[in-house]
Amino acid sequence: MAQFLIRRALQGMLVILGVTLVVFVATRMVGDPVQMMLPLSASAEQRAAFSQQLGLDQPLGTQFLAFVGDLLRFDFGDSLWQRRPAIEIVLTKLPRTLELIAAGFGFAVILGVPLGALAAMRPDGLWDRIIVSLSLIGLSVPQFWLGLILVMVFAVGLGLFPTSGSGSLSHLVLPALTLGIPSMARIMMLTRSSVIAELNQQYVRTARARGLPFAHILFGHAMRNALVPVLTLAGWEVISAWAGYTVVVETVFAWPGLGMTAMGAINHSDMFLLQAIVFVVALGIVLVSLLLDLLYKLIDPRIDLA
């Protein structure tokens, strides 16, 4: 176990280093912050001085080594856009994004798993047809469009929730739904097919022959077995929300989290802030996948972590 954790920690560091390297190179190729930050009238000397101040006049290799050195001290430099330490900005925005993901993902799991199981209890039954149809809709809807429709119906039309912004629980509802609905549809479909498959397993037959009631077999045996693939999907859902979907949702709802900050950093060619964001996102992904592996082990004793 300890060996596993150490190995995973080393692997995780490599992943994070690789990701930061890619972002480091990409940000330096895409936009020149000097062009963005200084007025058009700035002289060549002023540009050179600013470039020197940021360290951008150094060779790329030297810059990267300095970057990694700073990174070990958790120093990402000052944001060019907001003129304060980049990591400070990230840490103030981080809780808002976590809040959004927790609400959206919580909704997806709390509804998706039981509804999927309900559908599986009687394949092709009434509930199954209703649930499968709804999840097909949820699966096919693009997220940005879903967000806009939810705003139109529930915020503009019915006036139940604010259209955008943050600060209260009612602000959270629409962005969380936008993030959670497609996720819920996928979790529901997978839970359904996974539970159906488990209910056809031989061990379910023997459990019935032992006279155990159906509810006991479903919740005590089949569901637990069915959750192994669902867990994989759930992990993927969290990671993809964390690393992408929140950008869309936060932009649609002006939700002041990491995703919207990342958009701002890109628009302002704020390479330091962007590097800090990507670092934190990569760290999050590494931690979530580690947590997933530990959960697998907890559910399934056959899984060997070594």
Place this chain on the structure above:
Amino acid sequence: MGSPIAMTRPDPTPILELRNLEVCFDTRAGIVRGLRGVSFALEPGKTLALVGESGSGKSVTASAVMGLIQLPGAITGGDILWKGESLLGRAGARRAARLRGKQMSMVFQDPMTSLDPLMSIGAHLVEVQRRHLGLSRRAAAARGAELLDAVGITDPARRMGQHPHELSGGMRQRVMIALAIACEPELLIADEPTTALDVTIQAQVLDLLADLQRDMGLSILLITHDLGVVAGLCEEVAVMYAGEIVETGAADDLFGRARHPYTQGLVRATPRLTDRSERLVSIDGAPPGLLDPPSGCAFAPRCPQTTGACAARPPLRAAPGGHGAHACWNARPAAWEPAARPVQKASFA
């Protein structure tokens, strides 16, 4: 196919009796008639073997008794009686639900997939005892270890904490047997309990079943295609073909004095150590599809001694002057009789 065939004295109430049982499966291709009127009776403390090739309806019979027939299958006719009381219908289903896992239990063919892979052996044992015997967790665990010991599993305390994947196939089948006898059943249905096991383990498991039967007074319905197993363990035999019983009799008699050409073919197709001939005899052809079963004798197309009478379905009739019954218009002693028994009794003891 009217009255049930009592296979020995009709005197004690059979623990299990099937009367003209019919099971159908409503598949996309049409209605498959899995059982076409199966009748037999099993007396307390006895062992009855159901033999026949794959698809003959042995396992469907077992599933029907255990109430495990699921859609698209359904029991469409006949009756299942437990000590004279029906297990079908609304009241019967309630009765069956109380019996299942407690008074009657089942051991399945494939021990590798019959246990919940995520649950420890102990948890399986505790679960069934808590359910049926109302034991406390602690008492059920203690008794569970004793049960493992009783089915010949060494170091039961350690095994209780292990998971199915940590056990061999033979051990898992022992665990399945421990689970099946945990609530001291009166009837044990064993559906090909040794098919998935190594030959040496097969003998051990059969010995275990024989010991349990002696010690607990179990009645056993043994489903097998292995005539050697039958000879070693069973008193009565019913031979199934194409969803019906074609011959019944005492195990001792049946092999030497089979009357039905199908049984004779089965016996001849069994390899024998005493037989020096090089080729195994097989029965030509394949069993009929049960999607549209023949109206006459189902074995007629493969039968070496058909006559015009075979166009009508032969009923299961008591053999004249003897033991057992057979469903054949032209039954006669096998040409090769009297032959040595196919497998010597207790060959695996």
